Amino acid sequence: GAGVSQSPSNKVTEKGKDVELRCDPISGHTALYWYRQSLGQGLEFLIYFQGNSAPDKSGLPSDRFSAERTGGSVSTLTIQRTQQEDSAVYLCASSLVPGAPIGFYNEQFFGPGTRLTVL
Amino acid sequence: AQTVTQSQPEMSVQEAETVTLSCTYDTSESDYYLFWYKQPPSRQMILVIRQEAYKQQNATENRFSVNFQKAAKSFSLKISDSQLGDAAMYFCAYQPGQGGSEKLVFGKGTKLTVNP
Numbered sequence: 001g002a003g004v005s006q007s008p009s010n011k012v013t014e015k016g017k018d019v020e021l022r023c024d025p026i027s028g029h030t031a032l033y034w035y036r037q038s039l040g041q042g043l044e045f046l047i048y049f050q051g052n053s054a055p056d057k058s059g060l061p062s063d064r065f066s067a068e069r070t071g072g073s074v075s076t077l078t079i080q081r082t083q084q085e086d087s088a089v090y091l092c093a094s095s096l097v098p099g100a101p102i103g104f105y106n107e108q109f110f111g112p113g114t115r116l117t118v119l
Numbered sequence: 120a121q122t123v124t125q126s127q128p129e130m131s132v133q134e135a136e137t138v139t140l141s142c143t144y145d146t147s148e149s150d151y152y153l154f155w156y157k158q159p160p161s162r163q164m165i166l167v168i169r170q171e172a173y174k175q176q177n178a179t180e181n182r183f184s185v186n187f188q189k190a191a192k193s194f195s196l197k198i199s200d201s202q203l204g205d206a207a208m209y210f211c212a213y214q215p216g217q218g219g220s221e222k223l224v225f226g227k228g229t230k231l232t233v234n235p
Contacts, residue, residue, distance in 0.1 A: 042225035110164035
């Protein structure tokens with residue numbers, strides 16, 4: 001149907017708690033990306049999925065962060081033992097086909113993000 | 120590693136006037152894409168315009184156009200006839216053209232205010 005959806009829209013949690021953020025990509029999109037936008041910063045890449053596998057996890061800031069994708073569709077980003085510096089907007093994007101040749105543009109479509117606040 | 124720099128944290132423009140947002144980037148690759156994204160308060164990232172590095176012609180989309188200077192690694196966005204709805208954060212982004220994960224590398228953004 002529609003675009004990329006994310007839930008929850010906003011999440012407030014206490015320091016030390018675990019949180020799960022969900023992303024529903026556009027149907028049929030094989031590639032899925034997670035980005036983090038901290039206050040006053042641009043978007044920072046976290047992880048990329050091709051299908052259910054994650055060939056690039058280079059942006060995950062620590063081992064408290066993990067993500068999975070099931071059925072080549074929904075993805076969940078989990079942050080364990082949250083810290084105040086984890087407060088940010090977490091954005092998800094999906095695209096149809098990654099690794100496309102020159103001349104074929106592969107647009108990433110973004111969801112509205114989840115604003116995470118760690119108290 | 121590729122980097123994207125936006126040197127103007129904030130800009131303002133009068134309605135109906137023209138404004139230019141600056142962006143520079145650093146890469147050793149020859150094939151890549153450049154983008155300008157708009158992020159209104161709703162947080163939804165909206166693609167404004169893209170430029171393929173192999174194309175010499177500057178991209179245009181209605182009131183939006185770019186000045187792409189490949190040798191200088193510069194990619195500015197010009198907004199003509201500014202409208203109140205153009206007020207938003209604007210992000211410049213880079214993407215490798217082939218292979219890899221094609222993750223986007225973003226600048227820190229420019230907040231554009233449009234004054235009536």
